[in-house]
Amino acid sequence: MNRDHVRILLPVMSLVILLGAVFYMQPRAMSYFGLNLLFNLAVPVALATIAQMMILMVNDIDLSIGAFVSFCACVTATFVQSDPVVGYAILLAAILLYAAMGAVIHARGLPAIVVTLGMSFFWAGMAILILPSPGGAAPGWLRVMMTAKTPFLPVAIIAPIIIALTMHYFVKRSALGVLLRGVGGNEQAMERSGWSVMVLKAIAYGIAGLFCVLAGMALVGLTTSADANIALRYTLLSIAGVILGGGEFTGGRVSPIGAVIGALTLTLAASFLSFLHLSPDWQIGAQGAILILVLAVRLVFTRREALV
Amino acid sequence: MGVNRKLIGTGEVPIITLTDIGVSFGTVKALTGIELKIMPGECVGVVGHNGAGKSTLVNVINGRLSPTGGDVSYNGEVSKADFRNAQRARNAGIRSVFQELSLCPNLTVLENLRIPYRKMPLRNWRGKAALAVRKSLDAIFPGNRIDPYRVVDDLPIAERQMVEIAIAFSRRDMDARLVILDEPTSSLDGAIADQLLGYIRRFCAEGGSIIFVSHMLGEIFDVATRIVVMKDGRIIANDDARNFTRASLVTAMGQVVPDAAEVTEAKKKQVFGAEVIRMENGLNARKGEIVGLAGLAGHGQAEALARCFLEQSPDWRASRAPAVVFVAGDRSRDGVMPLWSIMRNLTLQTLVEFSRNFLVDRKAEGRLAKEWHRKIGIKTDNLENPILSLSGGNQQKVLFARALASSAPIVVMDDPMRGVDVGTKKEVYRMIRDEAEKGRTFLWYSTETDEILECDRVFVFRDGKISAELNGDEITEENMLRASFEMQETSQ
Numbered sequence: 001m002n003r004d005h006v007r008i009l010l011p012v013m014s015l016v017i018l019l020g021a022v023f024y025m026q027p028r029a030m031s032y033f034g035l036n037l038l039f040n041l042a043v044p045v046a047l048a049t050i051a052q053m054m055i056l057m058v059n060d061i062d063l064s065i066g067a068f069v070s071f072c073a074c075v076t077a078t079f080v081q082s083d084p085v086v087g088y089a090i091l092l093a094a095i096l097l098y099a100a101m102g103a104v105i106h107a108r109g110l111p112a113i114v115v116t117l118g119m120s121f122f123w124a125g126m127a128i129l130i131l132p133s134p135g136g137a138a139p140g141w142l143r144v145m146m147t148a149k150t151p152f153l154p155v156a157i158i159a160p161i162i163i164a165l166t167m168h169y170f171v172k173r174s175a176l177g178v179l180l181r182g183v184g185g186n187e188q189a190m191e192r193s194g195w196s197v198m199v200l201k202a203i204a205y206g207i208a209g210l211f212c213v214l215a216g217m218a219l220v221g222l223t224t225s226a227d228a229n230i231a232l233r234y235t236l237l238s239i240a241g242v243i244l245g246g247g248e249f250t251g252g253r254v255s256p257i258g259a260v261i262g263a264l265t266l267t268l269a270a271s272f273l274s275f276l277h278l279s280p281d282w283q284i285g286a287q288g289a290i291l292i293l294v295l296a297v298r299l300v301f302t303r304r305e306a307l308v
Numbered sequence: 309m310g311v312n313r314k315l316i317g318t319g320e321v322p323i324i325t326l327t328d329i330g331v332s333f334g335t336v337k338a339l340t341g342i343e344l345k346i347m348p349g350e351c352v353g354v355v356g357h358n359g360a361g362k363s364t365l366v367n368v369i370n371g372r373l374s375p376t377g378g379d380v381s382y383n384g385e386v387s388k389a390d391f392r393n394a395q396r397a398r399n400a401g402i403r404s405v406f407q408e409l410s411l412c413p414n415l416t417v418l419e420n421l422r423i424p425y426r427k428m429p430l431r432n433w434r435g436k437a438a439l440a441v442r443k444s445l446d447a448i449f450p451g452n453r454i455d456p457y458r459v460v461d462d463l464p465i466a467e468r469q470m471v472e473i474a475i476a477f478s479r480r481d482m483d484a485r486l487v488i489l490d491e492p493t494s495s496l497d498g499a500i501a502d503q504l505l506g507y508i509r510r511f512c513a514e515g516g517s518i519i520f521v522s523h524m525l526g527e528i529f530d531v532a533t534r535i536v537v538m539k540d541g542r543i544i545a546n547d548d549a550r551n552f553t554r555a556s557l558v559t560a561m562g563q564v565v566p567d568a569a570e571v572t573e574a575k576k577k578q579v580f581g582a583e584v585i586r587m588e589n590g591l592n593a594r595k596g597e598i599v600g601l602a603g604l605a606g607h608g609q610a611e612a613l614a615r616c617f618l619e620q621s622p623d624w625r626a627s628r629a630p631a632v633v634f635v636a637g638d639r640s641r642d643g644v645m646p647l648w649s650i651m652r653n654l655t656l657q658t659l660v661e662f663s664r665n666f667l668v669d670r671k672a673e674g675r676l677a678k679e680w681h682r683k684i685g686i687k688t689d690n691l692e693n694p695i696l697s698l699s700g701g702n703q704q705k706v707l708f709a710r711a712l713a714s715s716a717p718i719v720v721m722d723d724p725m726r727g728v729d730v731g732t733k734k735e736v737y738r739m740i741r742d743e744a745e746k747g748r749t750f751l752w753y754s755t756e757t758d759e760i761l762e763c764d765r766v767f768v769f770r771d772g773k774i775s776a777e778l779n780g781d782e783i784t785e786e787n788m789l790r791a792s793f794e795m796q797e798t799s800q
Contacts, residue, residue, distance in 0.1 A: 175433055178419045185412030192372065192410060193424040194394060252414040 007246035007253075010301065011261040014244070014294050018268050025275045036154035040146070040222055042267035043159045044069070045237055047215035049245075049263040050167055050256060052238035054208040056247055057171070057254045058183045058201050060105065060112030064120035065212060066235035068094070070228055071127040072216025077136025077226035080217075084139075095209040102205025106198045120235070127228035134227035138220045146221030159218075160260050167256035180204050184252020240291055241266055246298075266291075321384040322347050323400060323486045323517055324369055330377035331364055331541075338364040339541045342378070346486060351508060351518040353532030353549065355525065357561055357604075357757070357789065361541040362521050366488050369519065370404045371397035398426075401485030403476045405492055410472070413461040417441055417471050420460060425480045444478040445470065448507040449500060465495045473504065477511070487511075488519040493527060505531050523604060525554055525793055537561055558793065562785045580764070584718060584749050587616060590774050591767055593749050595717070598740060600763030600783075601753040603792045608772030609753040610722055616751060617720045628661055633711040637723035637753075643707045644695055650706055651677040651691040657710045680709040685735065701732035708736060712743060719743075721752045725759060737762055757785050768792055 022038070023030050029038055048065055055062040072091060080087030101119065105112050148155055171177040182190050183200050190197055215234070220226050243249070244265060245258025269290045273283045322345045329342040339361050346352060356362050367373035368380065371393030380393060382400040403424070411420050418437040422428055429436065438456040445452055454467050463471065469492070476487050489508075493501040508518050508531050522528055528535060528549075535552050537545035537560045545552075545560045552560075581595025591612055593599040601609040620631040636643030645653055655673045662676065663669040677691050684705050688698060695703060704724060711719055725733055740750055740762075754760050766783050768776040768791035776791035 173434070175422055175428065175430055178415060178422045181414055182412045182419075182423050185414040186410060189410040189412055189423060192404075192406075194398060194426060195423070252412070 006301065008255055008258050008261075010294065010298050011245045011258045011265065015261050015265045015268065018265060018272055018290075022268065022272050022275060025272075032154055036156045038268060038271055039156035039160070039264060040154075042264045043146075043156060044215040044219040044222070044231070045234065045241065045267055046160050046163055046260045046263040047211050047218060048231070048234045048238045049241035049259045050163060051208040051211035051215065053167075053171075053242045053245075053247060053254045053256060053259045054180075054204045054211070055112070056184075056239075056242055056249060057180055057252055058102075058204045059187070059250050059252065060102075060116075060201075061239070061249070062116045062208065063113060063235055064116040064123055065208075065238050066232040067120040067123035067127065068098075068209075068212045069216045069219065069231035069234050070226075071123040071130070072213045073219050073226040073230050074127045074131040074136065074216075074228060076142070076217045076220040077138065078130055081137050081139045091213050095206055095213060098209025098212070099202040099206030103198050103202040105205075106201045124228065131226060131228055134225060136220070136226045138224045142217060142221040143224060146218060160264060164257045164260040167260075171254065171256050176203070181252040181254070184250070184254075237263070237266055244291065244294055265294075323383060324397075324402070325381045325384070326368065326378065327381070328378040329368055329375045329380065331368060331373060331375050337541055339368070339375070342368075342543055344536065344543065344546070346517050346519070348485070348515045348517055349512050351512045351520060351531050351533050353528035353535045354519060354521045354538065355523070355528060355535065355557065355561060356538035357792075360538040360561075362538055363490070364541070365538065366404065366490055366519065366521060369397070369486075370394070370402055370488060399482060401482050402488070403484050403486070404488040404490070405472055405476045406490055411460045411468060411475075414459065416457055416459050417454065417463075418456040420471065421475050421478060424475065425478075427481050440478050440480075441471070441474060444474040448474055448477060449503050466497065466500065469495050470500065477507075484516065486517040486519065488521070490521045491523065492520075493522065493524060501527070523793060525557060528557075529554070558786065558789050562789050581747065585616060585751070587612070587619075590777075591616070591751075593718075593751060593765075595749055596744055596747045597765060598744050598750040598752060598763045600760040600766040601751065601769060602757075602760045602766050602788050603769035603775070605755050607769045607792075609769045611772070612769070613720050613722050613751060613753055620718070630657075630661070630714060630716040632718045632720055633657060633714045633716040635707055635711045635719065635721040635724045637721070637726050639700070639703055639707065639726075644703055646694075646696055648695060649692045650686065650688060650695050650698065653695045654680060654691075654706050654709050654713070658713050661714060676713055680713055684709045684712075684739065701728045704728050705732065705736070708739070712739070717747070718749045718751070721750065721754075723753050723755055725754065725756065733759075757788065760788065761785070 026034075028034055048069055052062055052065055072094065075087055075090050075094075078087075079090055101115065104110065105115050146155060150158055171181065179190070179195060179200055180203065182195075183197055183204070187197055190200070216231070219231060223230070241262035242254065242259045243262070245255055245260070245262030247254040247259060247262075266287070269287050270283065273286050278286060324344075324346050326342050326344040329339055329344075330337070331339040342365065344365075354362050354365065364373065368375050371380075374393060382396050382402075412423065415423075418434060418441050421437045421441050422433070425437075441456045445454055445456075449470050452467075452470060454463065454471060460468055460471065473489070473492055476489075477484055492504060496504065505527060508520070512518060512531075512533070518531070520528065520532060529552075532549045535545070535547065535549045535557070536543055537557065539561060580597045583592055583594050586592040589612060591599075591601075601612065603609060617632050617634050621627075640646070645656065648656075651673065654677050658676065659668055659673070662672050680686075681688075681691055686698070686705050686709070687702050695706065698706065708724070725736070728736075737759075740752075744750060744764075752759070752763060760766055761783060763783065764780075766778040766788065767774045768778065768788055770792055776787070778787055778791070
């Protein structure tokens with residue numbers, strides 16, 4: 001068992017404990033329908049978390065994810081639904097813009113935190129231009145996909161598993177994934193070996209953009225309409241999800257499976273607090289408290305590891 | 309392994325030929341008139357003191373640095389030096405192991421092979437990479453127990469260095485023909501280092517070449533067939549290893565190239581006051597003395613200075629009568645406040661010392677700045693100008709003034725003359741001398757020999773410990789070199 005396995009243990013345990021607590025308080029959640037309700041909003045969060053993970057993997061951070069997912073949701077609820085060709089073209093252009101942003105951040109040595117914060121206002125503005133008031137409609141196929149009645153396990157469980165496994169194979173096993181993690185681990189070594197860090201960063205940002213688009217579409221599929229502020233919380237949720245899942249802010253140490261579990265845990269924490277009949281005023285604070293608790297436990301673990 | 313090697317013939321064609329190579333960074337000349345040819349089967353040892361140009365030479369050979377003059381040719385092909393040299397060097401089978409570890413700590417051992425191996429076959433690459441690393445590790449360090457599936461960060465530092473060396477020698481689409489090893493044994497223990505030296509000999513016997521940069525003269529004599537001695541960016545000796553002895557090598561390294569700064573004026577022998585510092589490692593200094601910390605860069609001098617400074621400074625609040633002040637060498641990291649004016653930068657140290665109230669005494673600040681402006685000759689007509697409007701040398705003068713304006717009896721200097729021109733240096737030496745005569749004590753870490761020669765007493769550092777204390781006439785370049793290099797030979 002290496003360090004990666006230890007790393008994944010904690011997010012798994014926190015999810016299991018939280019799930020156990022929810023089932024204890026509300027045994028009826030232990031059903032096909034219950035699980036779907038508990039987790040279906042976790043699908044877009046998981047996708048956004050993977051996007052954030054791609055950025056953290058190359059030692060940057062993205063503060064525009066929330067605004068960008070909202071923008072994608074607005075495009076999906078309007079253009080993709082009414083005018084598919086234009087809609088998909090806009091989304092594709094947005095992904096390319098994301099990749100270009102990564103290249104520029106590297107080429108000009110800009111701090112990602114500043115650039116993405118600036119971009120978040122750009123995306124928010126675009127979203128309002130496209131959809132000034134809440135509304136729009138989900139494309140039919142999307143609605144069908146997100147609400148499909150799959151046998152045995154609901155979509156809300158199957159989708160995160162697929163996301164986690166695909167990304168695990170891409171990030172942890174593929175040759176390109178190794179190069180991308182190498183950028184986070186030792187950028188200088190990559191340059192010395194003749195790789196273009198700029199291209200690799202553009203790829204990482206492009207993939208992040210793709211996952212944001214998927215997150216926006218999944219969100220519209222669930223809510224059937226969009227709003228320019230629909231996903232603003234995702235910026236912080238995605239960062240918290242990656243960190244909760246055993247990732248780190250620097251050094252290319254990330255875990256896709258952990259990140260997805262982190263996203264599920266965060267969503268579940270919100271439901272758990274509702275089951276506790278905690279007033280919504282306190283919920284955000286309580287969610288933060290859960291996060292601090294888990295991270296404190298992890299700190300204890302890593303300290304002990306360092307001593308061994 | 310043989311295939312690629314046979315292609316290059318029987319050692320007639322040099323792997324790399326450097327003709328009249330010059331490299332300059334701005335006005336600083338890092339390399340001048342380098343002529344070097346490396347034939348297959350050779351192991352070339354490169355020695356030289358700090359800043360002799362060894363790393364620059366290595367970077368020219370592996371193509372990461374384009375020379376500003378002269379020609380580099382790989383495998384006897386004529387080629388103009390340009391930005392594609394790195395690729396040419398790779399195609400010629402030139403690989404490097406750098407001094408600082410250049411693995412990705414977050415990846416596993418086998419994944420680290422993927423990074424330099426650009427055209428790795430993609431099918432089942434993990435298995436193949438694991439096998440290649442395993443093979444290379446076993447060939448160089450028989451009996452090692454490094455698991456290729458482990459994350460590099462989890463390995464102890466010696467194993468990390470072994471992995472790095474193994475990766476450099478590993479089999480790829482293009483075999484290694486010239487491997488540059490820069491201080492490869494710095495974190496290996498004796499037995500493992502011997503395994504490496506043995507492998508180097510076998511590698512050269514099969515027709516591979518090695519460039520071996522090391523401060524360990526014993527190892528150089530062990531493996532090198534040819535030794536290149538560098539000094540001040542020139543190759544001053546390049547001969548068969550058999551024609552050198554340890555003593556002649558040290559002498560060669562210390563040979564002063566004429567035109568170096570004039571010889572120091574005769575040192576005034578003076579009586580020093582009481583001892584003001586004594587540290588655990590034996591470093592001590594008396595009142596009015598200039599104590600030099602010498603030795604190869606990064607052997608614990610900066611740490612000793614930092615400890616000396618921190619031990620005597622209060623943790624929480626600035627004292628009105630500080631015991632020690634610090635002059636930074638790395639200006640941008642721990643000296644200059646880049647957005648502030650010259651005056652603000654100059655008076656930063658003494659704000660607390662000279663204000664009697666909670667608020668800054670602006671008038672006293674202005675007076676102080678003016679006084680030092682005159683005394684130290686900072687080249688500006690307005691002290692309100694931003695500090696970055698000054699040249700590097702003048703910025704350094706401001707930092708000196710900042711420290712000297714304080715009443716602290718001890719001044720700690722961390723290689724403060726980096727990138728300062730000769731004129732300024734002379735002025736500062738004189739000022740330090742004057743201040744020392746007034747009873748101040750200086751602790752001076754420097755990587756430049758002529759600065760150390762200015763000192764009254766010198767401690768030579770090696771591996772974080774003091775390896776020699778030199779007094780008065782014993783302070784010569786030769787003695788310093790001997791002390792920087794000797795300990796490791798006795799320990800082997």
